Amino acid sequence: MIAKILLPVLAAIGSVSAQTKVTTCTVTTTTINSQADATALSSCGAIKGSVVIGEGAGENVDISGPSIITGDLAVLENTVIKTLQSTSLTAVGGAFALDKLNVVTSITFPVLDSVKNISWTSVPNLGDMSIAVTKADYVVIADTFLATLAGINLASVKTLNINNNRRLIKFDTDLATLSDNFLVQANGGGQLTINLPKLIWIANMTIANVTSFLVPSLATVNGSARFDSNYFSSFSAPNLTSTKAGDISFVGNAKLSNITVPKLSAIAGGLLIANNTALEEIDFPKLATIGGAVKLRGNFTSVDFPALDDVKGAFDISSTADVSKSCDTFQKLAPSTQGGGGQIQGTYSCTSHNDQANSDTGSGTSSGGGSSGGGDSTGTKNNTANGLSFNAAILGLAVVGGFSQALW
Ligand SMILES: *[C@@H]1O[C@H](CO)[C@@H](O)[C@H](O)[C@H]1NC(C)=O
Ligand SMILES: *[C@@H]1O[C@H](CO)[C@@H](O)[C@H](O)[C@H]1NC(C)=O
Ligand SMILES: *[C@@H]1O[C@H](CO)[C@@H](O)[C@H](O)[C@H]1NC(C)=O
Ligand SMILES: *[C@@H]1O[C@H](CO)[C@@H](O)[C@H](O)[C@H]1NC(C)=O
Ligand SMILES: *[C@@H]1O[C@H](CO)[C@@H](O)[C@H](O)[C@H]1NC(C)=O
Ligand SMILES: *[C@@H]1O[C@H](CO)[C@@H](O)[C@H](O)[C@H]1NC(C)=O
Ligand SMILES: *[C@@H]1O[C@H](CO)[C@@H](O)[C@H](O)[C@H]1NC(C)=O
Ligand SMILES: *[C@@H]1O[C@H](CO)[C@@H](O)[C@H](O)[C@H]1NC(C)=O
Ligand SMILES: *[C@@H]1O[C@H](CO)[C@@H](O)[C@H](O)[C@H]1NC(C)=O
Numbered sequence: 001m002i003a004k005i006l007l008p009v010l011a012a013i014g015s016v017s018a019q020t021k022v023t024t025c026t027v028t029t030t031t032i033n034s035q036a037d038a039t040a041l042s043s044c045g046a047i048k049g050s051v052v053i054g055e056g057a058g059e060n061v062d063i064s065g066p067s068i069i070t071g072d073l074a075v076l077e078n079t080v081i082k083t084l085q086s087t088s089l090t091a092v093g094g095a096f097a098l099d100k101l102n103v104v105t106s107i108t109f110p111v112l113d114s115v116k117n118i119s120w121t122s123v124p125n126l127g128d129m130s131i132a133v134t135k136a137d138y139v140v141i142a143d144t145f146l147a148t149l150a151g152i153n154l155a156s157v158k159t160l161n162i163n164n165n166r167r168l169i170k171f172d173t174d175l176a177t178l179s180d181n182f183l184v185q186a187n188g189g190g191q192l193t194i195n196l197p198k199l200i201w202i203a204n205m206t207i208a209n210v211t212s213f214l215v216p217s218l219a220t221v222n223g224s225a226r227f228d229s230n231y232f233s234s235f236s237a238p239n240l241t242s243t244k245a246g247d248i249s250f251v252g253n254a255k256l257s258n259i260t261v262p263k264l265s266a267i268a269g270g271l272l273i274a275n276n277t278a279l280e281e282i283d284f285p286k287l288a289t290i291g292g293a294v295k296l297r298g299n300f301t302s303v304d305f306p307a308l309d310d311v312k313g314a315f316d317i318s319s320t321a322d323v324s325k326s327c328d329t330f331q332k333l334a335p336s337t338q339g340g341g342g343q344i345q346g347t348y349s350c351t352s353h354n355d356q357a358n359s360d361t362g363s364g365t366s367s368g369g370g371s372s373g374g375g376d377s378t379g380t381k382n383n384t385a386n387g388l389s390f391n392a393a394i395l396g397l398a399v400v401g402g403f404s405q406a407l408w
Contacts, residue, residue, distance in 0.1 A: 022046055022067075029071070032057045041065055050094065055080040064088045072097060079103065092116065098123050105145075107131070118152070120144060127167070141165060149173070159183075168192055178202040179222075185209055190231055204246065220244060224269065227253055233278070234258040242266040247292060250276055251361050259284075267291065270313060274298060274361040280321075293346055297357045302326050308333060314346030318360070322352045 022045030029049060032038050033056030041047070042065030050071030053061055059082045063073075066086075072094035075081060078101055085108035095117040098104065106128035114135040120126070126144045131151035140161040141149065147167040154173070158180040162171065169188035172195040182205040184194065193212035204223035207213055211231045219239050224246030227235065233255040240261055247269040250256065256276040261284055270292030273282060282296060283304040293313030296303060300319050303326040315330065317323060327350035334340025334348035351357075 024048055025066075027051075032061065032063065034058075038063055046070070050074065052076070053078060053081060053084065057081065059083070060085075062086065067091070069093065075099075075101060075104070077101075082106070083108070085109065087111070090114065095119050098126070101126070144168075162187060171195070174198045176200050178205075180204065182206070215240075221246070221248070224248070227251070229253065231255055234260065236260040237264070238262060240264050243268050245269065247272060247363070249273070249363075252276070254278065262286065265289070265307070270294065270363065271296075272361075272363050275358040277358060293363075295363065297360050299358070303330070305330075309343045311344040311346065315344045315348045315350075317350040318354045318357045319352055320355060320357045323350065324352050326350070327352070 023043060024046045025044035025048065027047060027049035029052055030041070031052045031054045032041065033054040035058060038057060038061060041051070041063060044066045046068040047066045048070045051063065051069055051073050053075040055078050059080060061081055061084050064085070064087045067088050068091045069089065070093040073092050074095065074097040075084065076097065076099045080103070081101065082103050083106045084104065087110060089109055090111050091114040092112070093116055096115045096119070098120045100122045103125060104123050105125050107126060108130045110130050110132060112131045112133060115133055116136065117138040118133070118136055119138070119140045121140060121142045123144045126146060129146055129151055133152050134154060136152070136154055136157060138159045139152065139157060142161065143164040145167055146165055147169070149168070149171055152173070154175055156177040156179070157175065158178070160178060161181070161183040162168070163183065163185040165187045166189060169191040170193055175196055176198045177200060180203050182202060184192070184206070185208040187209065190209050190211065192210045194210055195214045197214070197216055199215050199218050201220040201222060202218065206226045206228070207230065208228040209230060213230065213232060213235065215237055217239055218237050219241055221240065221243040222245065225243065226247070226249040228251050230253045232253070235250070235256060235258070238260065241263050242265060245268045248267055249272040250259065251272065252275045254276070255278055257278045257280065259279070259282065263286055264284060265286045266289045267287065268291040271290055271294045273279070274295065274297040277299045279298055280300050281302050281304070282300055286307050287305050288307045289310040291312050294311060294315045296317045298319060299321055301321045301323060303317055303323060317327065317330065330348065330350055332340055333343040335344060336342045338348050340348065
């Protein structure tokens with residue numbers, strides 16, 4: 001049915017360019033609902049518009065022919081399709097969207113190099129992927145059966161969201177810059193290792209449930225960095241010098257025993273380190289300025305910030321262990337109203353032997369543990385609260401893939 005409509009449309013609007021002999025077919029949105037539809041498409045060199053694959057197209061759909069689709073390529077809630085391929089497609093100008101495809105196992109696009117928006121969500125049996133993408137702005141890979149993302153090799157990207165891919169245990173990429181958000185959660189049954197050897201700057205990241213996270217070249221975090229419920233025992237960012245706007249947080253990383261940031265000198269937002277019960281020492285040798293509040297909760301026995309001379313927000317340390325030596329040192333930096341030199345501008349608090357230290361993982365003003373939260377002597381407490389509520393929103397987003405799986 002559709003083919004009959006499609007063919008004349010293509011014939012009427014298709015035009016042959018003298019030089020390249022590429023037939024451009026203009027369609028608003030064409031739905032491929034039979035093999036004949038696919039065959040009709042195969043005579044187009046380029047498609048101006050979007051292509052949707054319907055259930056009538058069958059189990060194994062081949063859309064070879066066009067090298068470009070200027071709009072979207074979408075397969076949504078299709079319970080028939082098992083494999084999709086094109087040996088010719090190099091670029092998708094809009095979204096390459098796969099959503100709620102229960103029986104899709106393989107996507108084969110060996111020359112696909114450029115896609116504006118890769119959005120693959122709830123494709124739980126997709127285990128084979130052949131693509132060669134080097135350019136994309138937005139990438140969401142959620143709830144697939146992929147064991148590798150080897151076909152995605154981007155130097156820069158805006159958003160990368162990788163969640164609930166239960167077979168994904170390795171993500172190793174030459175990504176150099178990321179300008180919006182990087183979200184990782186619930187992949188590989190907790191076995192995911194991430195290696196970003198070339199990453200130099202990243203806007204915001206929320207990393208959860210990974211066993212290893214390597215960023216040897218990372219120099220700048222432009223926004224926030226949050227590490228939740230990971231399984232690595234050490235975190236190292238040897239070249240990180242600053243964060244430009246936002247918090248750094250490490251919360252509930254049960255094995256984390258060592259945070260190594262030898263060059264980090266400025267955090268624009270707040271610093272939250274909480275409930276990392278294996279972390280015994282916190283040592284940030286160059287950290288001088290913190291634009292927000294500091295909140296450290298855990299089982300540690302020492303906190304060493306030898307270069308610290310400017311904290312805009314509150315400074316709140318509480319441990320299950322004895323941190324009194326560190327408290328003595330930081331007391332000297334407390335606000336003058338608390339008897340210190342004023343380098344810390346918000347309320348200063350430091351407590352040892354707090355059995356409940358690990359139960360307080362929230363941001364902002366402290367609660368519990370006998371510290372004096374809520375001080376407003378300088379009115380500069382906004383940073384931390386803003387930062388952490390922002391991160392909470394990010395986490396909400398990251399769960400979407402898993403959530404839709406559950407609904408399904
Ligand atoms: C990417 O495509 C998906 C699916 O069409 C859409 O939901 C999402 O909003 C798109 N993202 C952007 C940033 O355009
Ligand atoms: C992040 O910071 C780096 C280094 O200062 C800068 O080159 C880059 O443009 C910044 N990126 C964004 C998105 O602000
Ligand atoms: C994964 O991380 C989230 C936090 O983002 C946490 O709530 C969850 O318990 C973690 N899952 C496992 C299995 O550790
Ligand atoms: C770390 O930074 C220095 C100075 O900017 C640079 O020379 C070096 O190559 C960087 N190291 C890595 C692993 O990127
Ligand atoms: C990410 O980081 C930038 C700073 O580079 C910030 O302006 C932005 O609000 C952050 N959040 C999102 C969702 O991009
Ligand atoms: C933490 O790790 C660094 C290297 O990553 C190492 O030099 C340092 O000795 C470790 N510190 C502790 C307390 O284990
Ligand atoms: C951390 O401290 C709590 C409270 O004292 C204790 O129950 C727990 O065993 C400690 N954990 C570690 C890893 O030391
Ligand atoms: C602290 O982290 C452990 C995992 O190490 C987690 O089971 C527990 O729920 C966390 N506690 C709070 C209050 O977040
Ligand atoms: C805190 O936030 C309030 C409301 O957003 C704003 O009016 C106030 O100026 C902020 N204070 C600082 C110190 O940023």
